[in-house]
Amino acid sequence: MRYEAPETVERAAELLGATAEARVLAGGTDLLVQMRGDVIEPALIVDIKRIAETRTVGEEKGGWRIGAAVTGAELKEHPRLKQVWPGVVEAANLIGSTQVQGRATLGGNLCNGSPAADSVPALIAAGAVATLAGPRGRRDLPVEDVMLGPRKLALTPGEFVVSFLLPPRPPRASDDYLRFIPRTEMDIAVVGAGVSLTVDGAGTVTAARVALGAVAPRVLLVPAAAAAIVGSRLDRAAQDRLEAAARAACAPIDDKRGTVEFRTQVAGVLARRAALIALDRARTR
Numbered sequence: 001m002r003y004e005a006p007e008t009v010e011r012a013a014e015l016l017g018a019t020a021e022a023r024v025l026a027g028g029t030d031l032l033v034q035m036r037g038d039v040i041e042p043a044l045i046v047d048i049k050r051i052a053e054t055r056t057v058g059e060e061k062g063g064w065r066i067g068a069a070v071t072g073a074e075l076k077e078h079p080r081l082k083q084v085w086p087g088v089v090e091a092a093n094l095i096g097s098t099q100v101q102g103r104a105t106l107g108g109n110l111c112n113g114s115p116a117a118d119s120v121p122a123l124i125a126a127g128a129v130a131t132l133a134g135p136r137g138r139r140d141l142p143v144e145d146v147m148l149g150p151r152k153l154a155l156t157p158g159e160f161v162v163s164f165l166l167p168p169r170p171p172r173a174s175d176d177y178l179r180f181i182p183r184t185e186m187d188i189a190v191v192g193a194g195v196s197l198t199v200d201g202a203g204t205v206t207a208a209r210v211a212l213g214a215v216a217p218r219v220l221l222v223p224a225a226a227a228a229i230v231g232s233r234l235d236r237a238a239q240d241r242l243e244a245a246a247r248a249a250c251a252p253i254d255d256k257r258g259t260v261e262f263r264t265q266v267a268g269v270l271a272r273r274a275a276l277i278a279l280d281r282a283r284t285r
């Protein structure tokens with residue numbers, strides 16, 4: 001096995017495009033576990049952490065650009081990001097333990113291709129766009145379009161995620177991500193829900209995005225759940241509509257960690273609770 005640590009996006013894309021059995025290495029918290037377990041045996045590992053663009057967080061066009069290889073711990077320590085996107089930062093910091101959060105990245109969480117990945121519903125609710133680079137150049141793809149199913153991505157051979165762009169935030173806008181796990185930490189989401197919303201001066205929701213994790217083969221953007229609360233002040237009737245729309249979108253698996261009925265029920269509850277937290281946060285911004 002060969003190991004390369006290029007310093008430019010172009011060189012990384014060239015290396016990844018030239019070898020069929022190449023893998024990107026970010027934090028390694030999924031990749032190394034899979035290699036040690038003989039699940040995969042890459043011929044080439046391309047470590048992207050020496051590429052400055054993948055490791056920086058900064059403001060861009062009124063929004064925020066986050067490098068794909070920035071860790072959850074680094075996001076938490078950023079002086080301003082958590083005020084603007086608390087749900088995204090908190091979701092990244094639900095991943096594993098303190099040790100795992102010091103390694104695990106947003107890019108790795110998305111590209112591992114798990115429908116239960118914690119940061120992905122938060123990124124989708126945020127309206128994040130992934131910037132990809134490959135042998136044929138760069139392109140942007142909304143995060144909800146990157147994952148196609150378990151371990152299946154829309155990335156073409158040689159492409160990797162360089163960064164994510166979170167859109168500009170109007171006043172009175174915020175987000176939240178909640179997950180259900182059978183214990184307090186170090187577990188994979190049985191259900192996850194991310195909600196981002198904006199309210200006007202009267203407290204009426206003017207825009208919303210709702211995303212659900214672990215209830216379908218990929219993380220879902222649920223426009224019907226967002227439509228259920230836009231124009232409302234998130235009164236009980238709107239909450240009921242939101243819960244019903246979230247549940248209607250669910251097509252989960254049935255396993256020992258949660259039945260279809262349980263996951264579907266919890267998806268509605270978490271979507272409602274996340275919306276109420278996002279609303280509370282938005283009112284004070």
Ligand SMILES: Cc1cc2nc3c(=O)[nH]c(=O)nc-3n(C[C@H](O)[C@H](O)[C@H](O)COP(=O)(O)OP(=O)(O)OC[C@H]3O[C@@H](n4cnc5c(N)ncnc54)[C@H](O)[C@@H]3O)c2cc1C
Pocket residue numbers: 023024025026027028029030031032033048068069094095096097100103104105106107108109110111112113116117118119159160161162186187188189
């Ligand atoms: C003990 C433990 C607990 C965990 N708990 C959780 C949890 O609570 N919630 C959760 O969601 N996950 C959890 N995970 C899984 C893992 O930590 C996360 O998915 C993490 O975000 C992966 O990021 P990474 O940087 O370590 O990815 P890596 O392991 O480096 O990469 C993961 C995959 O994505 C690919 N990849 C990485 N970066 C890119 C990129 N920029 N472009 C294209 N492909 C890329 C790699 O080739 C690999 O296939 C846990 C893992 C462990 C070991």
